[in-house]
Amino acid sequence: MKYSKATDYALHTMLFLTAATPQKPIGVQQLAERQSVSPTYLSKILTKLVKAGMIESITGVNGGYRLKRNWEDISFLDIIHAIEGSASLFDCSFDHGPGCPIQKVVLSAEEKMEELLRNQKMSDLVREHNIVI
């Protein structure tokens, strides 16, 4: 029961991009170095974020990744779901109806967690903590 390394990398990258907010795209090379991870692997992760519509990529010389217009609304949960998927923590193979007490408890606990992650926007975090690159 852990978040994957990929989620770790995605969160850090988004934090960096949000704190930087340049018009100029930032290359995966540079992003990978900061996190001591291989560029090829990080690029696979960032492609997921692109497909989720959070960032955009520009190929070619001076290309890289850049936030999209709605960047101020991106939450932790958005990023986590983009990488981990949005399946439930608890998947029993059976379905004993909506009355199942075990599922009800675990899923409502999960919802509590997601609620906080959904309300925490990356942009607010940067503003509150005055993060400078």
Next chain:
Amino acid sequence: MKYSKATDYALHTMLFLTAATPQKPIGVQQLAERQSVSPTYLSKILTKLVKAGMIESITGVNGGYRLKRNWEDISFLDIIHAIEGSASLFDCSFDHGPGCPIQKVVLSAEEKMEELLRNQKMSDLVREHNIVI
């Protein structure tokens, strides 16, 4: 990011034991059949619950597993921690001090979830839902 099958089995077993609350211990054979899992495997899981002090085991003829005295206070979180361990969802290898904003957010989200799981006692669940074996 999922709870393991083992946690699933542990929760179901505890639900069953709590709903039954007999003085007579219940054998792993019977518990395993209800969940369509091998007795040997389930016994490994139940041994963890024994070591965590939630249930006790009686060897020999007519032996099995039985709740301990404090059974009314056992929470979902107790069971989950006994099986999954209590490590954090998010473990970055570095430690950039207590000010790290990413950790702060994720860990407080996790705490929200654990709070609910800690307050939900198995015995209350059985009482509220009127579960009968």
Next chain:
DNA sequence: TCTATTAGGGACTTCACAGGTCTATAATAG
């Protein structure tokens, strides 16, 4: 138009661990 630079994608490897099986041992009721 050519070339260097960038992202994207597919195929592949490696490793850890969940999920289980098998077998032997220890305890105990009858």
Next chain:
DNA sequence: CTATTATAGACCTGTGAAGTCCCTAATAGA
């Protein structure tokens, strides 16, 4: 003593995370 029960250790297997390698596509700048 014996049948029945839990405990423990060694072992197996499949899956998925984490990462590498290499080829392709796009594009800015010379």
